[in-house]
Amino acid sequence: xxxxxxxxxxxxxxxxxxxxxxxxTGVDLSVDEGEIFGVIGLSGAGKSTLIRCINLLERPTSGxxxxxxxxxxxxxxxxxxAFRRGxxxxxxxxxxxxxxxxxxxxxxxxxxxxxxRAEVExxxxxxxEMVGLSDKEGSYPAxxxxxxxxxxxxxxxxxxxxxxxxxxxxxxxxxxxNTGAILRLIERLKNQLGLTVxxxxxxxxxxxxxxxxxxxxxxxxxxxxxxxxxxxxxPRHPSSRSFVEVxxxxxxxxxxxxxxxxxxxxxxxxxxxxxxxxxVNALIRLYDVxxxxxxxxxxxxxxxxxxxxxxxxSGDPGSVSQAMxxxxxxxxxLEVLETSAEAGSEAGPGTTRDGADGGGDGVSSVRKxxxxxxxxxx
Amino acid sequence: MMLTANQLIMxxxxxxxxxxxxxxxxxxxxxxxxxxxxxxxVTRPGQILESKLAYRIAGFFINATxxxxxxxxxxxxxxxxxxxxxxxxxSTAVIVPLTxxxxxxxxxxxxxxxxxxxFGLIEAAQAVGASRRQIVRHVMLPEAMPGLIMSVTITxxxxxxxxxxxxxxxxxxxxxxxxxxxxxxxxxxxxxxTVVMLLIVVQGVQLAGDHLVRRFSRR
Numbered sequence: 332x333x334x335x336x337x338x339x340x341x342x343x344x345x346x347x348x349x350x351x352x353x354x355x356t357g358v359d360l361s362v363d364e365g366e367i368f369g370v371i372g373l374s375g376a377g378k379s380t381l382i383r384c385i386n387l388l389e390r391p392t393s394g395x396x397x398x399x400x401x402x403x404x405x406x407x408x409x410x411x412x413a414f415r416r417g418x419x420x421x422x423x424x425x426x427x428x429x430x431x432x433x434x435x436x437x438x439x440x441x442x443x444x445x446x447x448r449a450e451v452e453x454x455x456x457x458x459x460e461m462v463g464l465s466d467k468e469g470s471y472p473a474x475x476x477x478x479x480x481x482x483x484x485x486x487x488x489x490x491x492x493x494x495x496x497x498x499x500x501x502x503x504x505x506x507x508x509n510t511g512a513i514l515r516l517i518e519r520l521k522n523q524l525g526l527t528v529x530x531x532x533x534x535x536x537x538x539x540x541x542x543x544x545x546x547x548x549x550x551x552x553x554x555x556x557x558x559x560x561x562x563x564x565x566p567r568h569p570s571s572r573s574f575v576e577v578x579x580x581x582x583x584x585x586x587x588x589x590x591x592x593x594x595x596x597x598x599x600x601x602x603x604x605x606x607x608x609x610x611v612n613a614l615i616r617l618y619d620v621x622x623x624x625x626x627x628x629x630x631x632x633x634x635x636x637x638x639x640x641x642x643x644x645s646g647d648p649g650s651v652s653q654a655m656x657x658x659x660x661x662x663x664x665l666e667v668l669e670t671s672a673e674a675g676s677e678a679g680p681g682t683t684r685d686g687a688d689g690g691g692d693g694v695s696s697v698r699k700x701x702x703x704x705x706x707x708x709x
Numbered sequence: 710m711m712l713t714a715n716q717l718i719m720x721x722x723x724x725x726x727x728x729x730x731x732x733x734x735x736x737x738x739x740x741x742x743x744x745x746x747x748x749x750x751v752t753r754p755g756q757i758l759e760s761k762l763a764y765r766i767a768g769f770f771i772n773a774t775x776x777x778x779x780x781x782x783x784x785x786x787x788x789x790x791x792x793x794x795x796x797x798x799x800s801t802a803v804i805v806p807l808t809x810x811x812x813x814x815x816x817x818x819x820x821x822x823x824x825x826x827x828f829g830l831i832e833a834a835q836a837v838g839a840s841r842r843q844i845v846r847h848v849m850l851p852e853a854m855p856g857l858i859m860s861v862t863i864t865x866x867x868x869x870x871x872x873x874x875x876x877x878x879x880x881x882x883x884x885x886x887x888x889x890x891x892x893x894x895x896x897x898x899x900x901x902x903t904v905v906m907l908l909i910v911v912q913g914v915q916l917a918g919d920h921l922v923r924r925f926s927r928r
Contacts, residue, residue: 388832415838426833429928430851439847440837471927491837 332400333361334495334527335385340394342380354380356551358394367521367528369538369559371574372548378531381548382497385529386418387411398495416444419488423500425480427472433459433483434468440490458486462516478509485516489524496521498530502537510534514541535574539563539632547571560635564602565664586625586641587668594621594645596669597655599638605662606636618654620646641668716890716899723886724906726800730872730882734807735865742812742864743857745771746819747845757831757841771813780874782806787878803880807871815864822856823849854925862918866911883907 340358343351354377362368372378383389384396387403396403398414406414427436437458441451459465462482472480481501488496498517502510518541521528532538538545538559545562547555547570554568566572586596601610606629615622623643630637644651655665712720745767751757752764777785783806787797790805826849834848850857873884883903891900 386836388835412838412840415836418836420833420836422829422833424827424829426827426829428830428848428852430854430925439834440839442847443834443837443839443843473928487833487837497836 334364334399335360335362335529336395336397337361337381337384338395338397340381340384340396341392342377342384342389343392353551355384355391358551358553360546360553360556362527362529364527365521365525366543367518367530367541369542369545370529370531370548370553371533371535371538371545372531372570373533375550376548377551378548379499382499382529382531385495385497386415386420416440416491417493418495418497419485419491419493420497420499421481421484421488421501423503425472425477425484425504427480427483427487429472431471432468433464433470433472433475436472436483437486437490440487444491454490455486458490461489461520462486476509477505478512481505481509481513482516485513485520489520492524494525494527496526496528498528500532501530503532503534510537511540517541535563539630541633543633547574560602560632560637563630563632564600564637583641583668590625590643592643592645592669592671593623594643594651594671595655595667596625597642597644598666598668599640599642599658600664600666601638601640601662603635606638608661610658610661610663611640611642614654614657617657618646619650620644620654645671712898712902716896719886719890720899720902723881723883723903726875726881726885727869727872727883730800730803730807730875730880731865731868734804734811734868734872735861737804737808738811738815738864738868739861741808742815743819743850745812745816746823747849749816749820750823750849751841751845757835757844767816771816774809774813775817779806779810779871780877782810783874783877798879800875800880800882803872803875803878803882807868807875810871811864811868814867815860818860818863819853819857822853822860825856826852855922858918858921858925862914862922865914865918869907869911869914 337358337360340355340360341353342355343353346352358377358381360381370378370381380389384391385398387396387406391404398418401414403411403414428439431439434455437455438451441454446454455468456465459468462485464479464482464486467475467479467483472483475483484501496517501517502513505513514537517528517530520526530537530542542559544557545559546553547562547566547568549568549570555562555566555571562571563575566575583598590596611622611624614620621644623645625641625643627640628638644654659665749764749767749771752760752767754761754764774782783803786806786809789809790797790802793805794802796802830848830852831844834844839847872880872882873887875882876885876888883906887900887903890896891898891903
């Protein structure tokens with residue numbers, strides 16, 4: 332049984348003016364102990380409501396949230412307060428008490444829980460050391476940078492030694508350097524303290540940097556869930572694809588619109604150890620094809636390599652087909668973006684792309700398209 | 710412009726009466742007005758103790774009280790004043806209408822100050838398991854402290870102004886002295902002295918308030 336089990340979760344807000352608003356519609360989700368689970372979506376997708384249902388800052392309209400085997404709906408008010416102490420939360424806007432020092436902020440959850448003064452003193456010292464802010468304990472939040480504020484937020488969230496950390500857009504207000512630093516801190520603390528982390532974000536970078544699994548949300552629903560590397564390498568839902576391909580697509584766009592391929596404009600996707608193989612070299616030696624590498628990139632998805640390469644593959648159509656088969660056999664995923672008139676395919680450039688976009692299943696549709704293209708004279 | 714010995718004694722008595730009325734009603738107003746303001750905020754829709762009924766009743770009570778001009782209000786609450794103090798006349802009796810009128814004023818100012826506290830802070834406190842009482846005591850009130858001090862300052866100044874009408878029911882005070890001697894007996898210098906004194910007191914209160922606000926501002 333997963334640590335957090337969400338079944339059929341629905342949340343409807345009484346809308347202002349134009350009727351009720353469904354923020355969540357039938358969300359199912361399970362988060363395993365010890366993982367970092369990311370939820371990505373555009374603003375308004377419902378991810379903020381979803382994470383707030385995990386500690387009941389929002390009351391679900393229907394459906395169940397079970398954490399550590401306990402159904403939250405059954406908790407009394409008092410039990411809920413105790414339950415929340417077992418869960419930390421950090422926020423996009425940090426939400427630190429401006430009237431308290433760094434020390435006072437971190438002490439807050441302990442005071443609320445009624446810990447004796449001596450214990451509070453001791454724990455706060457240890458927590459501040461853990462997030463690297465021992466020298467700032469007397470400062471007020473207004474005197475800190477964004478990154479420092481979030482460190483205080485993290486120390487506060489972990490004060491009561493929770494098993495679960497909820498991160499609500501925790502890095503969205505930070506610059507790239509601080510984002511990286513905070514993400515690494517979260518990852519380190521997760522390993523050190525055996526935390527389970529649920530984070531929501533609208534940035535793919537956050538997901539690829541530390542998450543093990545990801546759920547993609549769109550208009551109150553989860554449209555895709557899976558290991559980050561799988562979703563990143565082969566997004567199945569258009570919404571996931573748009574997150575993954577924001578950057579990539581804009582690059583491809585140039586080649587699709589402005590570049591006239593001599594043969595076929597093919598995109599290779601490769602995951603993991605394949606990165607180490609000198610495949611292009613093999614391709615040129617084994618087949619009578621010309622390879623023009625237009626663009627190549629390798630991303631690090633939470634420890635796994637994920638590469639893309641855009642090439643113009645020209646030469647005798649038969650050899651090109653064989654070469655493409657060879658690449659497929661080498662565990663690469665192929666996508667034909669465009670075929671030159673000389674390469675003689677009847678499939679227009681647009682068709683290929685549409686096929687790849689519309690398909691529910693990334694692999695097969697891409698494969699099918701490439702096969703179609705091979706149907707030309709050759 | 711010299712006051713006679715008699716006028717000086719009157720001035721002293723009036724000043725002490727004013728001080729007595731303002732000090733006590735300020736104390737009572739703060740003790741009652743802040744909780745009322747808190748009630749209005751926490752029972753708002755979407756807040757930690759959401760209750761349409763309580764919110765509406767409190768809001769109605771505040772608006773109703775505030776809509777009565779103070780001189781009329783003094784007379785209007787005389788039965789209540791008699792019940793509470795035993796008499797409707799004198800400085801102590803005036804504390805009742807003063808406090809009642811200022812409590813609702815203070816409650817509205819408190820409401821404004823508390824609404825300045827970002828709801829995110831309340832959420833953060835809820836997330837660590839703080840009870841509603843703890844949220845009010847340890848989050849809302851401390852975070853709104855500069856605004857609350859400003860509210861008390863404004864209320865004190867309003868009370869000083871209101872207390873000038875205490876003469877209507879024999880409450881005495883500086884305002885009453887100024888009207889009876891300065892205006893009705895044409896002793897213009899008495900008028901001047903009281904006006905200057907009030908000016909200095911109000912300035913002093915405002916400066917002290919501003920100073921405290923600065924001390925408590927950490928944002």
